[in-house]
Amino acid sequence: xxxxxxxxxxxxxxxxxxxxxxxxxxxxxxxxxxxxxxxxxxxxxxxxxxxxxxxxxxxxxxxxxxxxxxxxxxxxxxxxxxxxxxxxxxxxxxxxxxxxxxxxxxxxxxxxxxxxxxxxxxxxxxxxxxxxxxxxxxxxxxxxxxxxxxxxxxxxxxxxxxxxxxxxxxxxxxxxxxxxxxxxxxxxxxxxxxxxxxxxxxxxxxxxxxxxxxxxxxxxxxxxxxxxxxxxxxxxxxxxxxxxxxxxxxxxxxxxxxxxxxxxxxxxxxxxxxxxxxxxxxxxxxxxxxxxxxxxxxxxxxxxxxxxxxxxxxxxxxxxxxxxxxxxxxxxxxxxxxxxxxxxxxxxxxxxxxxxxxxxxxxxxxxxxxxxxxxx
Numbered sequence: 001x002x003x004x005x006x007x008x009x010x011x012x013x014x015x016x017x018x019x020x021x022x023x024x025x026x027x028x029x030x031x032x033x034x035x036x037x038x039x040x041x042x043x044x045x046x047x048x049x050x051x052x053x054x055x056x057x058x059x060x061x062x063x064x065x066x067x068x069x070x071x072x073x074x075x076x077x078x079x080x081x082x083x084x085x086x087x088x089x090x091x092x093x094x095x096x097x098x099x100x101x102x103x104x105x106x107x108x109x110x111x112x113x114x115x116x117x118x119x120x121x122x123x124x125x126x127x128x129x130x131x132x133x134x135x136x137x138x139x140x141x142x143x144x145x146x147x148x149x150x151x152x153x154x155x156x157x158x159x160x161x162x163x164x165x166x167x168x169x170x171x172x173x174x175x176x177x178x179x180x181x182x183x184x185x186x187x188x189x190x191x192x193x194x195x196x197x198x199x200x201x202x203x204x205x206x207x208x209x210x211x212x213x214x215x216x217x218x219x220x221x222x223x224x225x226x227x228x229x230x231x232x233x234x235x236x237x238x239x240x241x242x243x244x245x246x247x248x249x250x251x252x253x254x255x256x257x258x259x260x261x262x263x264x265x266x267x268x269x270x271x272x273x274x275x276x277x278x279x280x281x282x283x284x285x286x287x288x289x290x291x292x293x294x295x296x297x298x299x300x301x302x303x304x305x306x307x308x309x310x311x312x313x314x315x316x317x318x319x320x321x322x323x324x325x326x327x328x329x330x331x332x333x334x335x336x337x338x339x340x341x342x343x344x345x346x347x348x349x350x351x352x353x354x355x356x357x358x359x360x361x362x363x364x365x366x367x368x369x370x371x372x373x374x375x376x
Contacts (some may be wrong), residue, residue, distance in 0.1 A: 110147050
């Protein structure tokens, strides 16, 4: 009986505790949260339209304006020419780049010159008898003839009969054959067409080169060209001689260039036109990557804004009565980080920094430097 009474009392206490807990739980009233008005602080700029110069930004790699590939037009073994034919070697205009052994060819020319000398000597008696007025000229030519030197011009025939006589003796044919060989002899010595540096060397001393073989590349380091592709819409404002500012990749150096040439054909795929910027200066190298800013024209009554401020490439946020509003603008030109727009009224408060989660009607507070300094 005692156990039953204790068990019943325990159950009664538990039931009473449960009922009291529910009573207090239902009677508790949570306070209603107060609506708070959150205002984001925004940065604004006051719109002031002006004339904005439009610049085209393009980039490319420098190429030497004067560049030649060195090929051999004759065959032979390379010899020393004063300097080693190696990459980085500099040469002045007219200095010998390469010399090919020409002893065998030179001996052949001497033999041909000797044959011409004999031909002229054999006709001298006939010239004395038939063309006495030309004898002195031919005799002086024969006396000054040197098989070790280039041929000088033959005496000019004074009559048609004399001309046919000389031609019939095969003198003219032999003379021009030798002149042709003398031109070929000059190709055994390859000289620098301009002052510059060797950028590629494919042969060395003692190499047997063959006709048509490439031996290297030589460039002029005093003047370069930068080929750029720009939008065809600017073709009418790009003119020869226009000044261009060039920068290196790190933007630590700059050079002044000019538009030297403009391609007359528009690329059908990209709708771009190619222009060539001529540039001189210290520190420029073949293949160097440069960025160019080409001023094309100015847009009146316009503003230049950060591209991140554009909404769907057609609108921007402004502040009116401490709330955000969206207005439509007309983008005129896009740069890498900015955009030139028209259609903004002077005095409008333009949001100058992007706002996360912005929407029309959003309450905002304009950042004030005075308030900020006062809080400090």
